[in-house]
Each structure stands twice: as C-alpha cells, then as structure tokens.
Amino acid sequence: MDLFSAVVTLFLVMDPLGNIPVFLSVLKTVPAERRRAVLLREIAIAYLVLLGFFLLGDYLLQFLRLEQEAVSIAGGIVLFLIALRMIFPGEGGRAGDPLEGEPFVVPLAIPLIAGPSALATLLLLQRSASSSKGELLLALTIAWLVSGILLLSSTFLHRILRERGLIAMERLMGMLLVMVSVQMLMNGVRVFIGP
Numbered sequence: 001m002d003l004f005s006a007v008v009t010l011f012l013v014m015d016p017l018g019n020i021p022v023f024l025s026v027l028k029t030v031p032a033e034r035r036r037a038v039l040l041r042e043i044a045i046a047y048l049v050l051l052g053f054f055l056l057g058d059y060l061l062q063f064l065r066l067e068q069e070a071v072s073i074a075g076g077i078v079l080f081l082i083a084l085r086m087i088f089p090g091e092g093g094r095a096g097d098p099l100e101g102e103p104f105v106v107p108l109a110i111p112l113i114a115g116p117s118a119l120a121t122l123l124l125l126q127r128s129a130s131s132s133k134g135e136l137l138l139a140l141t142i143a144w145l146v147s148g149i150l151l152l153s154s155t156f157l158h159r160i161l162r163e164r165g166l167i168a169m170e171r172l173m174g175m176l177l178v179m180v181s182v183q184m185l186m187n188g189v190r191v192f193i194g195p
Contacts, residue, residue: 006125006139012177013082013121016147018170019112020154030102038102043148045105046113054140057123068127069192075124076185082117083181086174
C-alpha cells in the first residue's frame with residue numbers, strides 16, 4: 001500500500017466528518033473560550049495514543065505470530081465491517097452517556113479519534129504494508145493532521161454542511177472504505193493461494 005492509500009485509509013477510519021456532531025454535542029457544556037484548547041489537547045492525546053500503538057504494534061503481532069496473509073484478510077474483513085457501520089449506522093449514539101464538565105481523553109481522544117478501528121487499521125497497515133515504517137508514520141501523521149484540522153473547524157463545517165450534509169459525507173467515506181477493504185481482502189487471499 002502506497003503513502004496516499006495509507007493516508008486515505010487511516011483518514012476514512014478516523015472519520016472526522018462523522019465525528020463532528022458528536023464532538024459538538026460533547027463540547028456544548030464546555031465554555032466557548034475553552035473549546036479550542038480542549039479540542040487541541042484531545043487531538044494531541046489521540047496522536048500520542050496512535051503513535052504509541054504504531055511503535056509497539058508490530059511487536060504485538062510478532063508476539064502473536066501472525067502472518068502477513070492473515071493480517072491482510074482480517075484487515076479487509078474488519079475494514080469492511082467498519083465501512084458498513086459508517087454506511088448503515090446503528091440506533092445508539094457514539095459518544096455514550098453525556099459527561100459532566102470538561103471531557104478528558106474519553107470520549108474525544110479515545111475512542112472517537114484513536115478508537116479501536118483506527119488502532120486495528122494501523123496495526124494491519126503496519127504488518128501488511130510493503131512501505132517503510134517512516135512512510136507509514138508519515139501517513140499516520142498526515143491523516144491525523146487533516147482529521148484534527150477538520151475537527152477544529154467543526155462548528156464552521158456543521159454550519160455549512162448541516163446534519164444531512166455531514167451524514168452524506170460519512171456515507172461517501174464509508175463507500176470508499178468498502179472498496180479499500182475489498183482490495184485488502186483480495187490481496188491477502190491472492191498471496192495465500194499463491195501464483
């Protein structure tokens with residue numbers, strides 16, 4: 001997987017456009033003058049979590065003795081399920097019960113930005129990518145940065161796109177992720193079956 005594909009995959013899984021309504025809902029009790037600082041802190045914490053997983057994830061896969069084909073096939077299935085949730089979301093909210101006071105780590109940094117989906121995708125890309133670790137780190141940083149910028153401008157984007165526009169964008173991102181997941185699954189099966 002090249003740099004662009006890795007950036008797009010990580011960006012789609014982080015789903016910043018789908019998270020905008022949740023972010024706005026969680027931050028509505030935070031004083032307006034503190035919101036930007038809280039958002040910056042949560043985005044930075046999410047990056048540290050993703051970076052920690054990036055550095056330690058390969059050791060976890062080696063410890064579990066997983067082969068590249070298994071990771072690629074499992075990655076395709078997991079990404080496909082994530083994409084289906086983006087296209088056909090469930091009835092329940094994604095932020096959980098509303099918290100009193102200023103959010104810290106949960107639910108903004110984890111699980112909304114650096115959630116299980118993003119961490120699993122990072123592991124799978126790391127294990128199945130033919131690119132270097134430096135290239136994957138760059139892809140992670142770019143995807144996180146673009147997601148962070150979109151989340152920092154969440155009030156503006158919500159005003160322009162409204163609820164229906166954000167839902168449409170999330171569905172479109174889900175469709176793109178379906179295609180990425182099917183390709184990842186096909187690559188894993190092709191390598192497993194052989195020439």
